[in-house]
Amino acid sequence: MLVVLKAKLKDILNTLAEEYKVLVPAKIEDTSKFISYKDNVDIILDENVKLSPKDVFFPQTEKMYKMKTVKTSMELENITDEAGKKLLFGVRSCDMKSLDCFDQVFLTKGYIDEFYKNKRDSVVTIALSCSQPMQTCFCSAMGVDSQKAVGADVQAYDLGDKIGLEAISDEGSKVIELIKGQLTEEGAEVPQPGEFYLKVDADGVSEKLNGMFESPIWDDVSKKCLNCGACTYVCPTCHCFDISQEVRGENVTKYRCWDSCMFGEYTQMAGGHNPRPTKKERVRNRFMHKLNYFPDRYNMLLCTGCGRCINVCPVNLDITSVIKQIKEAE
Amino acid sequence: MVDLTLEIRKTAKELLEKGEAKVVLGWEKGNFPYSTTPVFIDKPEDTERLIWDEYCINNLALYMLDYKHLDGKVGIFVKGCDSRGINRLVQDKQLDREKVILIGLSCPGMKDEKKAKELGPNADIPMAQKCQDCRYPDPVVYDVFLGEKQNKKVPEKIDTSDVEEMETKSPDEKYRFFTTNYEKCLRCYACRNVCPACNCKECIFDQTATGWLAKANNVSNNMFFALTRAMHVGGRCIECGECERVCSVNIPIMLLNKKIIKDINFLFGDYDAGLETEERLPLGGYDYTDPEEFM
C-alpha cells in the first residue's frame, strides 16, 4: 500500500492544492467542519467533524437564478457555479454513504437536480477510514463499513502514525499520480476498527415500521422533542430545502436553503391547513422517513450512523433509542 | 451528591397513584453515563425510570407549555433554574400555578456533558458553565421539597466580567467577534425552542410571510435573529444558560443575554427574572425617573 506519514500530510495537501481546491476537516471557531485547506488550518484526523460535508454539495443557502422585474416584465438570468475541481480530503464512511443517499434523491426518479449535480461532478473525494469510533457512532448498525467507504475516489486508511492510500476510481488514480513521488510503498494491513459504544440492532426495523404509523410510541418519542432543527441541520442525509427569494427593488434573487421537517411552517399550506400540525406528526415523519419511507423508495436507510444528531440534540432524543423502541414495540 | 433517586421515584409514584398528578416530569438516564433525557411519567410503575444525578441538566419548565390545556395537574421536578422558569411562565400568564405541583430539588451544579464527551469516562468532569454561573441552586418556589437545601453562598449579583471585557473593545473588534460567531449559526432555533422565556404562540422568526427574517442563512440575517431574540427575552431571561448549552456550533449566546441583564440592573434597578410572579417585567413597565438620555 502507498503510505505517507501523518506528519507529512500537509506536503501532500500542498501538492494537491496546486491542482484542486482542497477541503479538509478542521477545527474552526469552537466547532469543526470541512474548510478550504491552508497551511495553517487545524486539521483533525482523530474524530469526525461536527458539521457534515453536505454543504459542499448542498449549501445551506444556494442562489439559483436571478430575475429582473420591471413593471410587468420579468427577465431571467442564470447564475453560474464557481469553476474548478474540488478535492474533499478525509471524508468518513458515514458521510460518503450520505452522498450515496443524496445521489438517489437528487439524481434519480425522473429529474436531475442540476445545482447538486454540478457540484457533485466537480468534487473528488478521499475517504478516510476510522480506527476508533466516537461514542455516538453506530455506522456499522446502519450497514456502513467504517473502513471502506462507498463511492470514494480514493480510500485512505488510518494506520496510526501513517496514512495509507488506495485509488478506487479513475479520478482517484489521477490524484494518486499527482502525489506519487511523496508516497512510499509499504506492506501495511488495514487495522480492525475499535468497538462501538452504542449497541444498535437495526435489522428489520424498516419492515417493522410498515404497520406502525398509528403506533402509540410516537406520542412517547415526540414528547420531549423541542421541534428545533438541530438534528436535521447537522444530519449528513437530511436534504429538505425551501425555495424563496430576496427582493431588492427590481432585482430578485431566487435561492434555496435548508429546511427542516421539525418546523411547523414546513408543511403549512396557504389556506391554513397543516397536515403535520404538532410535534408528534413531525417527529414521526422524521423517523419514518429515515427508517421506512426512504428505504421503501430508494432501497437504503436514510441514516448512516454518524451520531451527529445524538450529539447535538438539546434533550438527548436518541435515534438509537428510538430504533430500540420500535423493535420492542408490539 | 446526595442520592435522591429513590425519594424522587417514591414521590412521583405517590402523586400518580393518588391521582394528584396526571403526569410527572423528570429526568431519566440516557444512553451514556453523562447523559439524561427528560421523561414524562403517567403510570406509577414507570416511575422507576426517574433518576437524579449530576447530569440532570435540562430545564424542564418550558415543557409546561405543552400541558397548558391538560385536564389535571402536572408534577414537575424543579432545580433552581427550573423553578425560575416556572415563575416566568406564571408571570406571563402562560401557566396556571394551581395546575402544577412543584417538587423542589437542591441542585449541586450539573456536570458539563460536552466536556464529558471530549474527556472520556474516567476524567474529572468540570461543572457546566451555566451551573458555574448559577446564583439560585435552590428552587425559589416549590410545593414539596426533597433532600436538604444547600443554602450555598452565592454571589449577590450576576457575574458580568466577560461582558465588561467585551465592552472595552473597539466597535470593529466587537463587531468582528459577534459576526464570526453568528456566521456559524445554523438557525436551527434550538436556543429559542429550549428557552423558558420564549413562549410566544407564534414566533416572529416563523412568520415567513411577514418578511421579517428571510430563511437565507447569512451573517446579516443571523445577527437579526440574535439581536431581536436578545431584545425579546430582555427582562425575561432567567440566566439558565440553556440556549448556550444547546447551541450545536457553540455560540456564546449568554454574552448577549448577560449584557441586557447587566444594563437592566444598571438602568432600572437590580432585577432577577423568575423570582416572583406578580411584578411587571422591566420592559413591560416604566418609571418616571428612568435615566434620560434622549434629550
Add this chain to the structure above:
Amino acid sequence: MCENCSCGNDHNHDHDHDQNVLIPQRGKIINIVEETSDTKTFSISTIDDKKPFDPQPGQLGMLSLGNVGEAIFSVTNKGENHIEMAIKAVGELTNALHEVEVGQEVGIRGAYGNGFPLDFCKGKDLLFIGGGIGLAPVRSLIMHCIRNRDDYGKLTVIYGARSKADLCFKEDLFENWPKVPNMDVFVTIDREEEGWDGHVGFVPSYVEELALKPQVTVVCGPPIMIKFTLPGLQKMGYADTDIITTLEMRMKCGVGKCGRCNIGSKYVCLDGPVFTLAEMKDLPQEY
C-alpha cells in the same frame, strides 16, 4: 422505465435534460377570467406565444411572480398555445396574482405529477364530482374527454358550491358542457338563494340522491366534501379502484427533491397528485 433517457423514471416524460428543472421559463398571462369573487382563471403562454409545456390532464405546473414567490397549481385546461390555471386567492402569492393584469410576465415550469390514468378511463362512462375550486383539476380531464369525445362513454358532472356566486366555470357548466353529446351536468348550491331554481343541497347528498350506477368516478373538492362523498359512493357499490381523487400538500420544488410533500413514501408532486381510493388506503392518513 422512461424511454426518452436514462433518468430512471417510472414513466415516460418529456422534460429536457439540458434544462435545469428548478428554473422556470419566462411566461406571460394572456387572459384572465373572473370565475368568482375570489377565483380567477389565468391563461399562460411563453413569452414567444408557445405552450409552456404539454400537460396531461391532472398534472401540475409551478407558477411564479418574480418578486412574490412560486407555488404549484393544477392545470385546468390547455389550448393550442397556452395552459390554464384556476387560482383562488388564499395566500401571499395568490393574492398578488389576483392583482395582476393581462400581459404580466410570470415564471412557469412543469408539467409535474402523474395526471389522471387516461388509459384506464378510456372507453368507460365517467362521473366527475367537484366542489368549489375542486373542479379545477377535474376540468382538465373533462376538457380532455370532450376533445376526444369518441374515446369515452357517457360523461356526468356533479358540481356544487356554497352559493351561485361561488360556482366556478359557469360558462362550461351552463353553456358548453350541456351541449356536449351524451353528457349530463348537475349543479347544486348549499343554500336556497333568490334567482336560483336549480338543486339545493350539499354535494354528498346530491350524489346519493342521483344514485347513478357505479362507474369510474373522479372526486375533487374540500376535504369535508370528500369525507362525506366517499362512504356514499362505497355504499352504492363503487369500487375503490374506480374512485379517483387528487391530493394536495405544500410543495416547493415540484420534482420530488425538496421533501415536504410526502405522504408516507409517496411524493404528491411526483407520484401524485392523482390517487385512487385503493391507493390512498395504503397511504398513512396524513394529508
Add this chain to the structure above:
Amino acid sequence: MSVNEVQQNKEVEQNWEPKILVFACTWCTYAGADLTGLSRLQYPPNIRILKVPCSGRVNPQFVIKAFQKGVDGVLVAGCHPGDCHYTSGNYFTRRRFLLMRRLMEYIGMEPQRFQNRWISAAEAPKFQQVITEMTEEIRTLGPNRKLRDDQW
C-alpha cells in the same frame, strides 16, 4: 462581481451621501418636522421619515431591519416624557431603547448611527439641529456596512 460592478460600486462610494431613517411619532416629531419645513428651516436632505403612531410602536426589529436594508443611521424620535398622546407610550420607548442602544453599541455599531431624541411639535429648530448633527456625524463615520444584508 464583474469589473463593471466594482466600478459602479466605487462611484457609489464616491458620491455617497448618508441615508438616515427617522421613525417619527405622528403627534410630536412628525408635526415638528412639518413645522421645520413650514418655517423654512433648512436641514440636510439625507433623511427618510417613517411616520409611526407613537414612538412606542417602534420595535427593536424595525431598527435592525433598517440597517439590514442599507441605511447608515436610524433615529427614533417621539414626544417628550409626559407629552405622549397615549399617556405613556414614550416611557416604554425610553426603556426599550436605553437598552437597545447599549446592545447595538455592544455588538460594534457606532453609537452615532442609532440615536433617540424627544422632539415636540413646536421644536422645529431642534429637529433641524438634530438632523443636521446626526447627518454630519454619520458623514464623518462613512457608509455603514455593519449588519447590512448585501450578499445578493
